[in-house]
Amino acid sequence: MVWLRxxxxxLFIVVVAVNSTLLTINAGDYIFYTDWAWTSFVVFSxxxxxxxxxxxxxxxxxxxxxxxxxxxxxxxxxYTWVAKGAWFxxxxxxxxxxxxxxxxxxxxxxxxxxxxxxxxxxxxxVGGTLVGLSLPLFNMINLLLIRDPLEIAxxxxxxxxxxxxxxxxxxxxxxxxxxxxxxxGAGAVLTVPIAALGAKxxxxxxxxxx
Numbered sequence: 001m002v003w004l005r006x007x008x009x010x011l012f013i014v015v016v017a018v019n020s021t022l023l024t025i026n027a028g029d030y031i032f033y034t035d036w037a038w039t040s041f042v043v044f045s046x047x048x049x050x051x052x053x054x055x056x057x058x059x060x061x062x063x064x065x066x067x068x069x070x071x072x073x074x075x076x077x078x079y080t081w082v083a084k085g086a087w088f089x090x091x092x093x094x095x096x097x098x099x100x101x102x103x104x105x106x107x108x109x110x111x112x113x114x115x116x117x118x119x120x121x122x123x124x125x126v127g128g129t130l131v132g133l134s135l136p137l138f139n140m141i142n143l144l145l146i147r148d149p150l151e152i153a154x155x156x157x158x159x160x161x162x163x164x165x166x167x168x169x170x171x172x173x174x175x176x177x178x179x180x181x182x183x184x185g186a187g188a189v190l191t192v193p194i195a196a197l198g199a200k201x202x203x204x205x206x207x208x209x210x
Contacts, residue, residue: 013059013068017075041143044100045136045183050194052076052102053131056109057123057198066114073106092156095146101138105131120199128195132187140180 056069077099084097112127113119 013063013072014075016055016059017072017079041136041140041179042183042186045139045179046187046190048100048102048139049105049132049135049187049191052105052135053109053128053191053195054198054201056106056131057127057195058201060109060113060123061120061199061202064118066110066118069106069109069113070103073102076102096156098143098146101142102135104138105135108134124195124199125192128192129188131195132189132191133184136180136183136187 052073056072059072060066060068062068080099084099087097088094108130109123109127112130113123116122116126
């Protein structure tokens with residue numbers, strides 16, 4: 001029965017990772033709408049850091065196996081590439097949607113859990129901070145590798161967006177001088193309590209299962 005319980009755990013991870021991917025569409029331009037990519041970067045960074053931390057910490061403590069966070073992030077990445085492929089099949093360019101980079105930050109979370117000998121509190125404090133600091137950096141590198149977001153926005157307006165969200169002027173640098181620094185700083189602070197929430201959800205799960 002041990003193998004069945006462990007298999008069930010990993011299936012739960014798949015289900016929650018897929019649903020997390022869907023839920024964060026409403027949490028700060030999740031699939032990186034390229035027409036607002038630069039101005040929404042800080043909101044995106046915070047929402048994605050906290051979302052990754054709460055799910056990854058929850059399942060990392062649930063299974064107790066270092067590597068679960070990376071597994072969780074990998075499922076989310078694959079699912080997002082499916083969404084990217086769907087837009088591409090509809091005739092939009094390859095750069096129309098940028099897939100977020102979760103895996104390196106999740107690997108740091110796993111590394112923290114492994115290096116501290118499965119210490120829950122260090123996972124929350126150190127791991128949560130590393131996720132908040134690293135995710136904006138990886139995603140800005142990712143964003144720099146695509147074509148000009150404004151060019152994509154004007155040439156291929158997203159049909160699902162209402163007219164008032166269509167960009168009418170350049171937004172680059174309008175709100176933040178350093179979106180990576182602001183996103184990393186805010187993310188490092190906010191991701192820690194959200195990681196603690198993930199750990200607490202784990203406790204509630206065990207009580208429910210009992």
